Amino acid sequence: GQQVMQIPQYQHVQEGEDFTTYCNSSTTLSNIQWYKQRPGGHPVFLIQLVKSGEVKKQKRLTFQFGEAKKNSSLHITATQTTDVGTYFCALFSTDSWGKLQFGAGTQVVVTP
Amino acid sequence: SAVISQKPSRDICQRGTSLTIQCQVDSQVTMMFWYRQQPGQSLTLIATANQGSEATYESGFVIDKFPISRPNLTFSTLTVSNMSPEDSSIYLCSVEDWVNYGYTFGSGTRLTVV
Numbered sequence: 518g519q520q521v522m523q524i525p526q527y528q529h530v531q532e533g534e535d536f537t538t539y540c541n542s543s544t545t546l547s548n549i550q551w552y553k554q555r556p557g558g559h560p561v562f563l564i565q566l567v568k569s570g571e572v573k574k575q576k577r578l579t580f581q582f583g584e585a586k587k588n589s590s591l592h593i594t595a596t597q598t599t600d601v602g603t604y605f606c607a608l609f610s611t612d613s614w615g616k617l618q619f620g621a622g623t624q625v626v627v628t629p
Numbered sequence: 630s631a632v633i634s635q636k637p638s639r640d641i642c643q644r645g646t647s648l649t650i651q652c653q654v655d656s657q658v659t660m661m662f663w664y665r666q667q668p669g670q671s672l673t674l675i676a677t678a679n680q681g682s683e684a685t686y687e688s689g690f691v692i693d694k695f696p697i698s699r700p701n702l703t704f705s706t707l708t709v710s711n712m713s714p715e716d717s718s719i720y721l722c723s724v725e726d727w728v729n730y731g732y733t734f735g736s737g738t739r740l741t742v743v
Contacts, residue, residue: 550731559721560672562731605671615660615725616687617732619672 521546523606523620530596530627537592538623540606547609549589550617551580555602563591563604598627630726631656635735642712642742649708650738652722657702662732663695666719675720678705712742 521542530536540549548567552560564573566582566589573580577600579592593600603622610616632655642648652661663675675695676684684697698706709716722735 552731559734559737560732562726562729562733565730615662616674616677617662617672617723618674621671 521549521606521608521618521620523623525623526621528623528625530600530625532596532598532627532629534596535592535594536596536625537590538604538625539588539590540620541588542608543587545586546589547586549582550607551589551591552605552607552619553602554605554622558602560605593625596625596627598629601625601627630728631658631724631733633722633724633733633735635722635738637738638736639739640741642740644713644742646712647708647710648712648738648740649706650720650722651706652704652735654703654724658724659702660725661699661705662723663697663705663707664721664723664734666721666737668718672721675707709740712740714742716740717742 521540523540528536548565550565551563553563554560564580569586570584571582577594581590591604603624605622606620607617610618634653636651640648661678664672665675666672674687675690676686676697678684678697678699680699680702694710696708720738723732726733
């Protein structure tokens with residue numbers, strides 16, 4: 518099945534700084550989804566990207582899908598303590614309908 | 630989007646026993662998904678549960694260890710059988726969100742086996 522590599526695995530950010538997390542695949546993806554999991558919480562859906570070169574924004578979060586549809590990024594500007602958590606990218610498996618395959622996640626720690 | 634009620638939220642169990650986790654959805658859904666999240670790790674799909682048919686298990690997961698029931702379109706259970714400390718994880722159910730195109734997750738069951 519398809520594999521996606523997510524980097525970095527860990528990100529320590531000073532409050533107010535920007536950071537970016539990346540998901541990379543060796544194969545072309547049909548789409549990619551992003552989730553956020555707060556400490557002690559469950560994953561919450563953020564966005565789905567489908568089109569080549571697509572850019573979507575949610576307040577301070579900017580999501581991009583690469584032109585070749587092999588990579589995606591999540592950029593957060595002016596990080597706040599509420600951004601703490603683990604961000605996962607996920608893609609649909611080519612094996613079976615509805616099956617999501619999650620990246621390893623980027624754990625974000627924010628220092629006030 | 631759908632709302633999922635998952636129970637129990639956490640449990641501490643003795644090795645060799647079994648625990649059944651329940652997920653109730655506030656709307657009818659065709660497929661329900663069960664995931665395991667080991668401490669500090671990502672989510673791994675255990676199985677897909679369709680109403681009226683046997684669940685489809687992913688590689689590394691078997692029905693004897695993780696029996697699943699799906700009696701109707703709003704409810705499913707996952708049982709973790711004959712537990713060992715290696716089964717200590719968070720177990721989550723999930724359904725598709727046809728409004729936002731993502732997936733909605735239950736709040737999770739944090740299982741500790743001692």
